[in-house]
Amino acid sequence: MTPDATGGANGHGNPAGAAAVVLGAGTAGLNAALQLARRGLQVTVVESRRLGEGGARWDNGVLDWQYTRAGIAPPTPDEVHDTTGVTRLYGPADAGPVTVQSPTRHADMRRLNDRLVGLCRAEGVAFVDRARDVVVSEVDGRVRALDLVGCDPDDGPSDGQHGDEAGARALHLEADLFVDAAGRHGVLRSQVRDLVQWCPPVARDLLCTASQFMFRVAEVDGARRFLDRRGVRAGDGVTWVGLDGGFSALAVTVQPDLERVSVLTGTIASGSWGSGRTILDRARAENPWIGDPIYGGDGLIPLRRPFARLGAGGVALVGDAACQVFPAHGSGIGTGLMAGAVLAEQVVAHRDPGSDEALWAYQHAFHAEHGGGLAAYDAFRRCSSAIGSDGIRRLFTSGLFTAEMGGSGLDQRWSEPTPAQTVAAARAYLRDPGLARAMVPWLARCAIAARLGAASPAEPDERALRRWDRRVARLVDG
Numbered sequence: 509m510t511p512d513a514t515g516g517a518n519g520h521g522n523p524a525g526a527a528a529v530v531l532g533a534g535t536a537g538l539n540a541a542l543q544l545a546r547r548g549l550q551v552t553v554v555e556s557r558r559l560g561e562g563g564a565r566w567d568n569g570v571l572d573w574q575y576t577r578a579g580i581a582p583p584t585p586d587e588v589h590d591t592t593g594v595t596r597l598y599g600p601a602d603a604g605p606v607t608v609q610s611p612t613r614h615a616d617m618r619r620l621n622d623r624l625v626g627l628c629r630a631e632g633v634a635f636v637d638r639a640r641d642v643v644v645s646e647v648d649g650r651v652r653a654l655d656l657v658g659c660d661p662d663d664g665p666s667d668g669q670h671g672d673e674a675g676a677r678a679l680h681l682e683a684d685l686f687v688d689a690a691g692r693h694g695v696l697r698s699q700v701r702d703l704v705q706w707c708p709p710v711a712r713d714l715l716c717t718a719s720q721f722m723f724r725v726a727e728v729d730g731a732r733r734f735l736d737r738r739g740v741r742a743g744d745g746v747t748w749v750g751l752d753g754g755f756s757a758l759a760v761t762v763q764p765d766l767e768r769v770s771v772l773t774g775t776i777a778s779g780s781w782g783s784g785r786t787i788l789d790r791a792r793a794e795n796p797w798i799g800d801p802i803y804g805g806d807g808l809i810p811l812r813r814p815f816a817r818l819g820a821g822g823v824a825l826v827g828d829a830a831c832q833v834f835p836a837h838g839s840g841i842g843t844g845l846m847a848g849a850v851l852a853e854q855v856v857a858h859r860d861p862g863s864d865e866a867l868w869a870y871q872h873a874f875h876a877e878h879g880g881g882l883a884a885y886d887a888f889r890r891c892s893s894a895i896g897s898d899g900i901r902r903l904f905t906s907g908l909f910t911a912e913m914g915g916s917g918l919d920q921r922w923s924e925p926t927p928a929q930t931v932a933a934a935r936a937y938l939r940d941p942g943l944a945r946a947m948v949p950w951l952a953r954c955a956i957a958a959r960l961g962a963a964s965p966a967e968p969d970e971r972a973l974r975r976w977d978r979r980v981a982r983l984v985d986g
């Protein structure tokens with residue numbers, strides 16, 4: 509920890525030696541810290557929980573290509589579960605199934621968090637944990653310092669008690685660049701005048717309420733019967749989509765050891781369909797062979813496309829704080845990790861890494877690389893909510909939902925349909941013209957939105973950004 513770490517950027521044309529403070533030690537914040545430190549910045553990470561306990565504390569589906577793009581090695585064997593990658597997908601009323609060879613790997617985010625902390629430490633990143641009362645100091649509209657109360661985990665109390673106040677002290681952290689990686693609410697973005705207007709609170713109908721727990725298998729025969737009924741093996745996933753509103757999922761994966769089972773649930777948080785936890789409880793009641801929980805958690809995930817403005821006033825946003833989440837299934841790990849790499853690559857090209865020019869370059873690079881696909885899948889997610897559970901069932905019964913469609917969604921990359929897929933879709937639409945009328949306009953919007961990321965203004969120009977944002981909103985928001 510380096511209070512009063514720097515008086516400013518070094519002024520020599522690259523920011524090596526400049527200081528950055530990252531608020532939030534979840535996966536997005538830790539990778540932003542790692543990537544900035546690797547490029548020569550002096551980085552301090554501030555976390556409100558105990559170090560090593562930040563971010564997601566459950567298993568998440570993640571993709572190797574996203575880790576690689578984010579500048580870290582793909583999940584290590586001790587992070588991932590030994591699942592097969594086969595996922596059998598059903599619609600409501602057991603419509604389907606469609607079997608997908610999924611690129612997704614199921615990784616324990618607690619272990620990824622540990623790995624990232626270790627990598628950060630090796631790059632000399634300093635940590636402050638159990639931080640609270642974070643207040644920004646602005647000079648001429650730019651954040652220059654944070655005042656907070658926190659502990660240095662290296663010399664803090666070691667009795668393992670949460671909320672222990674011993675060792676806490678007032679800290680004043682100055683830096684050239686601040687990164688808000690504090691999760692869905694953000695912390696700094698609401699205190700920076702130029703960001704507040706661009707980052708409105710995310711409405712509940714744009715939030716996913718999700719739960720993921722690893723349970724013990726209480727009765728192996730029950731687990732075997734579940735697998736046999738679905739024609740799958742231990743290690744394969746069985747997922748129902750659309751049971752609790754058009755955007756909803758219940759995913760059950762009996763682990764290859766037949767001793768544990770992962771259950772993931774999610775739906776829109778508007779209150780119409782309960783919560784991730786109520787769906788989870790229902791699944792357990794229907795499957796009494798699922799035993800006690802081992803670990804897991806619940807939370808709310810922003811499902812809208814990323815904010816148009818990703819940095820201003822010396823503050824960059826990454827992760828859930830920026831809504832950098834794949835909207836079609838609320839996956840924020842990979843995109844949040846990649847944002848850290850994009851941020852670091854862009855700001856180090858600037859003498860002052862927290863300048864408006866540097867932050868704008870990050871914003872444009874992120875939107876150009878990922879913004880179009882995320883906007884397209886935002887429209888796709890809204891389409892799934894609009895057609896509702898019955899529309900999802902008809903997707904399966906008409907044959908419109910194919911393994912290719914499922915696979916590309918799981919891979920989190922937008923791709924235009926091939927001619928063969930277009931012909932197959934046209935046949936499916938002939939079988940269900942009502943579904944075609946409901947979906948085709950949305951799919952056209954997706955295709956256009958996918959191309960708009962690169963059109964985000966490359967040079968600092970608020971009015972041009974506003975026009976671009978309105979254009980995307982007109983397409984995506986319906």
Ligand SMILES: Cc1cc2nc3c(=O)[nH]c(=O)nc-3n(C[C@H](O)[C@H](O)[C@H](O)COP(=O)(O)OP(=O)(O)OC[C@H]3O[C@@H](n4cnc5c(N)ncnc54)[C@H](O)[C@@H]3O)c2cc1C
Pocket residue numbers: 531532533534535536537554555556557561562563564566567568569570639640642689690691692695718719720805806807808809826827828829833838839840841842844
């Ligand atoms: C049940 C569930 C299942 C999910 N499944 C998947 C999945 O399969 N795949 C996937 O990719 N994503 C999944 N997600 C989403 C994913 O977990 C999030 O998108 C991701 O964790 C966001 O990472 P983050 O680092 O941006 O934020 P967070 O993980 O929220 O981390 C933010 C950190 O900031 C800290 N913080 C908050 N306030 C302060 C403060 N004032 N000062 C200092 N620190 C602060 C927090 O303590 C936390 O450690 C799931 C989410 C849930 C809830």
